[in-house]
Structures are given as structure tokens and as C-alpha cells.
Amino acid sequence: MTSAPLVMVVDDEAGVRDILEEFVGSLGYRVLTADSAEEALRRIESTLPDIILTDVNMPGMSGVELTRRLKADPRLQLVPVVILTAVADLDARVAGLAAGADDFFAKPVEFIELRTRLGALARLKSLVDQLERAERVITALGLTIEARDPYTGGHCVRLSEYGVALGRALGVDADQERALGLAGYLHDLGKIAVPDHILLKPGRLDEGEQARIRTHPAVGADLVAGMRSLEAVRPLIRHHHERLDGSGYPDGLRGDQIPIGVRIVAVVDVFDALNTARPYKPAVAPVEALRVLRREADDGAWDPRVVEALAALLRGRGLL
Numbered sequence: 001m002t003s004a005p006l007v008m009v010v011d012d013e014a015g016v017r018d019i020l021e022e023f024v025g026s027l028g029y030r031v032l033t034a035d036s037a038e039e040a041l042r043r044i045e046s047t048l049p050d051i052i053l054t055d056v057n058m059p060g061m062s063g064v065e066l067t068r069r070l071k072a073d074p075r076l077q078l079v080p081v082v083i084l085t086a087v088a089d090l091d092a093r094v095a096g097l098a099a100g101a102d103d104f105f106a107k108p109v110e111f112i113e114l115r116t117r118l119g120a121l122a123r124l125k126s127l128v129d130q131l132e133r134a135e136r137v138i139t140a141l142g143l144t145i146e147a148r149d150p151y152t153g154g155h156c157v158r159l160s161e162y163g164v165a166l167g168r169a170l171g172v173d174a175d176q177e178r179a180l181g182l183a184g185y186l187h188d189l190g191k192i193a194v195p196d197h198i199l200l201k202p203g204r205l206d207e208g209e210q211a212r213i214r215t216h217p218a219v220g221a222d223l224v225a226g227m228r229s230l231e232a233v234r235p236l237i238r239h240h241h242e243r244l245d246g247s248g249y250p251d252g253l254r255g256d257q258i259p260i261g262v263r264i265v266a267v268v269d270v271f272d273a274l275n276t277a278r279p280y281k282p283a284v285a286p287v288e289a290l291r292v293l294r295r296e297a298d299d300g301a302w303d304p305r306v307v308e309a310l311a312a313l314l315r316g317r318g319l320l
């Protein structure tokens, strides 16, 4: 059995803390208290709560500032934060909203309201946790697929890292940056449906075998269909073998139909494949791999901006 959700109560007034601790505890939650925002941040270092209830006006850091800090920390931003404030205190509500608060409780706290809203927040938090777990499982699956092929060791990690770096260099938004990070692990997920004797074949593939390999982007995209946390990653999986001139697969997209994220994954994927030894070919040095990419960009396959951003990245790392 999983343990009850952990609620943290932050208030400088001992009386309010005691009442809330008793209220929340009687509803079956585990409770952790802190008498200041600073104390809350210290305790969170070692114990991650599922919900945080905080007062606004406290000596030292305010509840609004505490909320802002929690929401700026990737590790904590999905933990619901509830601000306790007087109904009439509109300023505190507006500031709390701007800081990223998830909900407000009116002071003095009504037991019935507390029960209902804590229940809703706990359900929401448990759904978020499930999604995070699903994401970790599916990332591990990507690595498992990579492990089937001893020649591609480290490909996922490199693709993820290069993808994020190029995304940043080309000014994509935070969502797309996260998607690029995950796409490194998930782009070849569909290879799970390709049998070993084809995937690991040392010689040339016949037409039927090639067709089988070419199903992997669509299969992978179908595998993550319906997972809302992977919505932005799905097109990157489906289209990572498309080319700007329409000669790629599975949909033969061309030009503007291919978004920037896809262009990035495609270029990094080809670069890493060239730069890695395979049973049928030795590794090509970065400078030579880049020459190939530039030539293919001239021929219309890749976005030259992406290829040049990759060149700058490699130069910056002393690889060119």
C-alpha cells in the first residue's frame, strides 16, 4: 500500500500551524510543518511534500516568494502550492497567482472546504506522479532498445544532449527543448517491432528488410499516442527520418511541413550515425561527417541553419 500524501504547512503563527496540522492530519494525510519559508525550503531538501500550504505574511521570506522559488525549481514545480490568505486580500491573491500558486484557501480555514480541495489536489498530484513514472519507464525502454545493438552505445544520450543544445542555440521554447531531450531516447522506440535478424544484420538489407526498418518511426509514434506528457515528442519520433526535399519517410513531408524540432533530431541523428562505427562501416571523423551533412544540405535534404548550429557546437567543444 502506498502511504498517504504528505502535506506541508508553512505558517509563522504556532496557533494556526497547530489547527491546520490537526485538521489535515484528521483527514488522513501525513503532515509536516515549518514556521517560516526558509525553514520550509530547508525541510524540502530532504523530504519532498505532495502538497504545500503556505501563509503569505511571515517575517523573512513571504509565502509569495516561497511559491515563486518552488515553481522555478524543476524538481518542485509540479508540487501543488496553496496560499492561505484573507478573502478580502486581493493583492495577495494576484501576487500569488503571478508567482504560480495552484490554489487559495480563505482564512480562517473551513474544515469542509479544506477536505474537498485537498482531496482534489492530492488526486491531481498522484496523476502527475503516475505520468512522471510512465515517462521514466518509456525512457528506460528507449535505452533497452539501444542496448540490443552493441554498435549504437551512447547514441540516445548523445542525441538527447545535442538536440537540447541545438534547440537552445536556435531559440526553441522550453516545451520544445524538453521534447528534444526526450526524443533522443525515444526516436527509435519503434525498433522494438523490428526483429534482431534484420536490425543487427551485418550485410546489405534486401527490399523487404528495408521496408520493415522503415516502419519504426510510425510504430514508435503510435506507441506514445495518447500519452499527454509526450505529445510534443510524438511528431519528433514520427518524422525523424523526413528530409526537406520530401525524399524521407514515413510521410514524405517537405519544407515548411517539417518543424524545427524534427529538423534538429534528423541532423543530429545522421551526424551521430556517421560518427559511430557500425558492422558495415568504420566511424567517420566529425569534420568529415559535417562535410557530408553540408553537401546533403546543399542538395536540399537538411536545414543549413541546423547544420551550421551543429558545426558551431562541435567547434565550441574542440571536436572540429
Ligand SMILES: [Fe+2]
Pocket: 187, 188, 216, 240, 241
Ligand atoms: Fe530512426
